[in-house]
Amino acid sequence: MTLEELGWSAFFADAFEPYKRDDTIPARVAVRHHGPCELLTEQGPLGGVPMGRLDESKLPAVGDWVVARKLPGERKALIEAVLPRRSAFTRKEAWERTVEQVVAANIDTVFLVSAFGQDLNPRRMERYLTGAWESGAEPVIVLNKVDLSDDPGAEAAAIEAIAFGVPVHAVSAVSGEGADVLDSYLVRGRTVALLGSSGVGKSTLVNRFAGDPVMKIRDLRQDGRGRHTTTHRELVPLPGGGLLLDTPGMRELQLWAGEEALDSAFEDVVGLFAGCRFNDCSHEREPGCAVQEALRSGELSQERYDGWRKLQRELHRLEIRRDARLRAEARREVRRFSRSVKNRNKARY
Ligand code: GDP
Numbered sequence: 001m002t003l004e005e006l007g008w009s010a011f012f013a014d015a016f017e018p019y020k021r022d023d024t025i026p027a028r029v030a031v032r033h034h035g036p037c038e039l040l041t042e043q044g045p046l047g048g049v050p051m052g053r054l055d056e057s058k059l060p061a062v063g064d065w066v067v068a069r070k071l072p073g074e075r076k077a078l079i080e081a082v083l084p085r086r087s088a089f090t091r092k093e094a095w096e097r098t099v100e101q102v103v104a105a106n107i108d109t110v111f112l113v114s115a116f117g118q119d120l121n122p123r124r125m126e127r128y129l130t131g132a133w134e135s136g137a138e139p140v141i142v143l144n145k146v147d148l149s150d151d152p153g154a155e156a157a158a159i160e161a162i163a164f165g166v167p168v169h170a171v172s173a174v175s176g177e178g179a180d181v182l183d184s185y186l187v188r189g190r191t192v193a194l195l196g197s198s199g200v201g202k203s204t205l206v207n208r209f210a211g212d213p214v215m216k217i218r219d220l221r222q223d224g225r226g227r228h229t230t231t232h233r234e235l236v237p238l239p240g241g242g243l244l245l246d247t248p249g250m251r252e253l254q255l256w257a258g259e260e261a262l263d264s265a266f267e268d269v270v271g272l273f274a275g276c277r278f279n280d281c282s283h284e285r286e287p288g289c290a291v292q293e294a295l296r297s298g299e300l301s302q303e304r305y306d307g308w309r310k311l312q313r314e315l316h317r318l319e320i321r322r323d324a325r326l327r328a329e330a331r332r333e334v335r336r337f338s339r340s341v342k343n344r345n346k347a348r349y
């Protein structure tokens with residue numbers, strides 16, 4: 001495969017320039033185990049091991065472009081550096097620690113997948129949209145299992161209402177209805193990822209795109225919802241030209257986003273603020289609040305308002321925890337510094 005087919009562009013070529021040597025090549029991370037990676041290169045697949053002891057936050061993620069130094073006579077390479085990312089999906093690393101972990105990098109388009117039946121929940125979609133805007137990838141809403149709906153237009157209306165220009169496609173991964181539209185995103189060198197709750201049909205879509213069963217679907221459960229059996233993250237080159245990134249990490253993405261991303265996902269709510277009487281209006285019970293006025297007139301639905309509030313509070317909590325962690329780190333840094341100064345002084349006298 002050529003570099004372009006793997007998603008290479010002028011942006012990465014520029015970033016690679018300082019690392020260009022006879023023994024270095026660009027490589028894209030297809031799979032990441034704990035440390036070692038499986039790399040895709042112009043010269044075929046390679047095993048890659050990060051050089052030295054890299055901090056978890058500096059390790060490559062699936063989808064990353066890296067500088068690889070090929071070991072002579074082996075299908076292995078040392079990873080010297082991770083090139084800057086065009087986009088990144090991140091999540092909180094663990095429950096208590098508010099550490100950002102990159103789960104997938106350099107995604108061009110993210111399919112936000114929901115399914116007709118029980119899953120067409122605008123509040124969940126708002127959350128996905130916020131995550132997508134934060135990542136830098138272009139969101140596309142995919143409403144799967146259209147074959148199960150008697151009136152898809154009416155059912156999809158609630159999602160259309162919050163899409164604000166993001167394309168919405170009603171498809172069936174099983175019957176193929178409407179699914180051809182999705183192929184237009186999976187073109188040469190473009191990387192697409194899927195995000196959505198379990199059971200909405202992501203594996204079925206992946207298998208459809210890939211042409212053969214990459215992802216095994218086992219109908220283990222009586223309710224016929226099936227279970228996918230993938231255990232690792234993967235970047236899969238498709239026969240049609242694009243690349244598909246499917247990782248459990250992407251699938252169970254927790255929100256890690258900033259104010260700006262939230263604002264992009266809630267343009268209609270944020271657009272009202274200018275009409276509030278007070279600049280510092282909290283949009284709760286101040287007089288002359290345009291948001292409250294829109295709620296009363298029905299221009300803004302209570303559900304939409306509550307969805308925005310809930311995400312906003314969640315972000316706020318995250319920010320507080322992040323700040324607390326940064327302050328603790330700063331204190332440690334100061335202590336380390338003053339210790340080293342003391343030691344130096346001791347050594348001098
Ligand atoms: P995932 O958890 O999102 O990967 O979902 P799966 O791909 O495992 O699909 C869950 C179940 O939904 C399986 O039983 C699929 O056969 C079924 N399914 C997937 N796509 C469709 C569809 O378009 N229509 C219908 N009726 N069922 C579907």
Ligand code: ZN
Pocket residue numbers: 273276277281282283284286288289290291292
């Ligand atoms: Zn207000």
